[in-house]
Amino acid sequence: MIIYSSNRSAISYFLLLLMRYITLLYLLLSFLSLSAQEKVILYKGKKVSTSPIVEKRDSTGLDPFEVAERVELIFYTSNRMSWKNSAGKNLEELLSDGRLNVPTDSIAGRVELDPTQRTDWQYTLYQSQLCEELMIAGCYEPRHMLVFYGHDNKPFGFIEICISCAGASVSEGLRTFVVCPERMVVLGSMVNQIKEKNSISAIVTTTKSEQQKRKFR
Known part of the structure; x- marks a missing residue:
């Protein structure tokens, strides 16, 4: 019974460490994914159109x-x-x-x-x-x-x-x-x-x- 209890405790401790490792890995992957997404958004925000903008002309006022x-x-x-x-x-x-x-x-x-x-x-x-x-x-x-x-x-x-x-x-x-x-x-x-x-x-x-x-x- 003592050997079984010791093995059981070791397995529980191993499973606990494994769960912590998986949690940390998940958080790390989530952070990397978010950072990559932010880089894409920032890149899109900095892109400048090479074609000229269309100026909206005022047709209501007096020339x-x-x-x-x-x-x-x-x-x-x-x-x-x-x-x-x-x-x-x-x-x-x-x-x-x-x-x-x-x-x-x-x-x-x-x-x-x-x-x-x-x-x-x-x-x-x-x-x-x-x-x-x-x-x-x-x-x-x-x-x-x-x-x-x-x-x-x-x-x-x-x-x-x-x-x-x-x-x-x-x-x-x-x-x-x-x-x-x-x-x-x-x-x-x-x-x-x-x-x-x-x-x-x-x-x-x-x-x-x-x-x-x-x-x-």
Whole structure:
């Protein structure tokens, strides 16, 4: 009886160790399976489509280039947040009752777009398919504004542009457009050409991507 009891205890102890081993093996396999699944999900999340995205165009708002008697590009002396206190994106303060509320000492220059420039701006904002990604920066420090004037020579709308942050604000009623780094690179080039052509003393406009490239040159 003593030998039988001893063998029985040994078998029980062996079975207990075996069950623990099986449990640990199961947990290990489950962890490895979960890790592999997570890697697949992360990989899928990082994949970038090589085909261009389809930009959804706003057909409800007014295309200001079609109706404006003239279009003016305004250069701020510095970003608007520095001279508009804490206005932020309070667009109502910039245009009210047919009057543009931008302090004269905050304007570095203003240029009326010629027909070719108007066409270029209209195409870049509303017709071109430029965006490959829709990421924009969290900042908003606009330095430029397109102002649209009617036949009465009063402004009826504007588009404020923050090229460095890839952002824009469109006044109520005007057609919106997709904002992305690629579009802002083109707008930045157009802005700088006008600046140089008219000898406007304003800070050179660069995008975030261009700034990063210069750091590694």
